[in-house]
Amino acid sequence: MKNYQPLRRLHFYAAFFISPLLLTLSLTGIGYLFYTNVENHIYEHEFFANSDTKGHQSLDEAVQEIRDVYKGYEIQKISIMDEPYNNRVTIGNEDGDSRYVFLDEHNQRVANQNAKFTFANVLRDTHSSLMIGGSFVNYLVELAACWAIFMILSGVYLTFKSKAFKKPKQKTSFLADRRIHAIIGLIIAIPIFIIILTGLPWSAFMGKQINQFAEEHPKFGYSAMVANPPQSEDNELPWATRNKEQPKSKKDPHAQHHGGSQIAIGTDGQQSLESIISKSEKQHITKPFSIVYPADDKGVFTVSKSSNTGVTGLDVAPKEETTAYFDQYSGKLLGKVNYDDYGLIGKWFSFGIPLHEGHLFGPLNKIINLLVCITFISGIVFGFTTWIKRKSAISHSSVPQVNGRLPIGLIIFLVILGVLMPLFGASLIVVAIVEFIIWKRKSKS
Incomplete structure (x- = not known):
């Protein structure tokens, strides 16, 4: 006693x-x-409606239109959703403000949201x-x-x-x-x-310690990686592939490119989004998934499916997680990391986080x-x-x-x-x- x-x-x-x-x-x-249930109801127009604008445009044209309309904002990621959801383009500025722009099946703008004040983000x-x-x-x-x-x-x-x-x-x-x-x-x-x-x-402290341990102990963390995961703060990337160095694209030395931009969009010789989507599907990466543009002229397109995106309609089962890296000029697949390539920690949290959030088994x-x-x-x-x-x-x-x-x-x-x-x-x-x-x-x- x-x-x-x-x-x-x-x-x-x-x-x-x-x-x-x-x-x-x-x-x-x-x-x-219950954020997905609530958002499907209160954001019905944003998620499922069509634009009043007639005609079809490519996804790349839609991205350029968004850049023209939302001055001071940069494209952060494109979420390619499965039916019946509209695709979502996330944009942000230097002040840390972020917005979601929704595109219908013809890649026309339906609506936009202030990301900070969505139901899911406020609760999170x-x-x-x-x-x-x-x-x-x-x-x-x-x-x-x-x-x-x-x-x-x-x-x-x-x-x-x-x-x-x-x-x-x-x-x-x-x-x-x-x-x-x-x-x-x-x-x-x-x-x-x-x-x-x-x-x-x-978590702020232990989360970093867990990730560091996973990096330093491959058998428990990132064993049998096919390619180095990207260094990104993107919340839609799987937990196990968030904090690594990005593989580099091989730039054609004769091609001109833009320098000094935070991201590389429309660099000379760069693959189109439609091309990256097509190449992803050939790698059996099915919707929904996210695309992150190259960080610079040596960066790569990052395509990922995650079980813990925090985005309504974007989560997948843990064993469906994958992160693929495509050369931004040739479109060549540089590497692909699937769930089976994770170490014990990566696998545990691929299941643990959805369990914590309440959507692991419906x-x-x-x-x-x-x-x-x-x-x-x-x-x-x-x-x-x-x-x-x-x-x-x-x-x-x-x-x-x-x-x-x-x-x-x-x-x-x-x-x-x-x-x-x-x-x-x-x-x-x-x-x-x-x-x-x-x-x-x-x-x-």
Whole structure:
């Protein structure tokens, strides 16, 4: 029982301070589960309607028209959608503003959207960065996830040690609520643990560490790669192929080209989009997929299918993921990375992220995630009501401070978690300093 009291104190303070953030993450997560259903309804015109403009034009002509109409914006990517969805061209400017331009089957402009304020992007930004953004907020969200993992592990331990799941002999209100809180915690411990773990690839600190580990350990990360994946910040690329160096096109030395542009569109001798689409289909890359223009005159066309695009109508099954690179002048396939070429980490997160977002195995995935989130919220509510009722029944509402040294087993447990989750480890140091200050003040009084 030496571990019980210090774990109980840490569990209490963790719950007290991060519960508001966990509630926000749970509620926005519930909304994001159904973003495709909502967007199909509220953006029916953008997604499915035809333009009033008659006549047909090529996709390349449509891209040039968009560049002429939206001055100051550059083409970021073209999403080639499967029926009945309209194709989508993503454009952005130097200020970080982004818009979606929708094209009908004749490549005529149907409508445009401010990307920042679409239903999916608002929920995703709130879920990941509270709509504020910045490194501090991203780290704060990740820290809440880390402490949530600690709460799950410590809660299971405390439940069995205190036998809280057993019906109390005394008819005390807060003991009854504590029992419900403990039962809920045991029911959702594994599901919520999986949901948190599958969300960590997008985290500010651990996400980078995971990717770095995958790069440095090919058997676990990117083993048997056919070609080097592109270096791109494109969210529509598969997770496993986002942070690598791009293969280079072989430029005809006699061809003239444009220099200094952020992307190379219409470079002399460059393949048309229709040609790249045709070559992609010959490589058995079926719709939907995204095309990213070459970054410069030595870059390549990048064509990808991903299971975690965050775009309605663009996600595919994990095993359908592929990223292909085409020489921008000859159209030659320079390399292709399929799901089977990923290492263990790439494969895990190709399944894990769709599982986290609720579309890995259809509507049932959404329902399961919804039930987990609702149950998790209920657990937080019962934990809070337990504290309120305990505060009314007992003179002190917080868990008493630990006197004496911490048990070595608990120290080892916290050190392991701190190493696996560095932000959690750093926050533990802050907690230790605060506890020491409180202990010093009490010892003097």
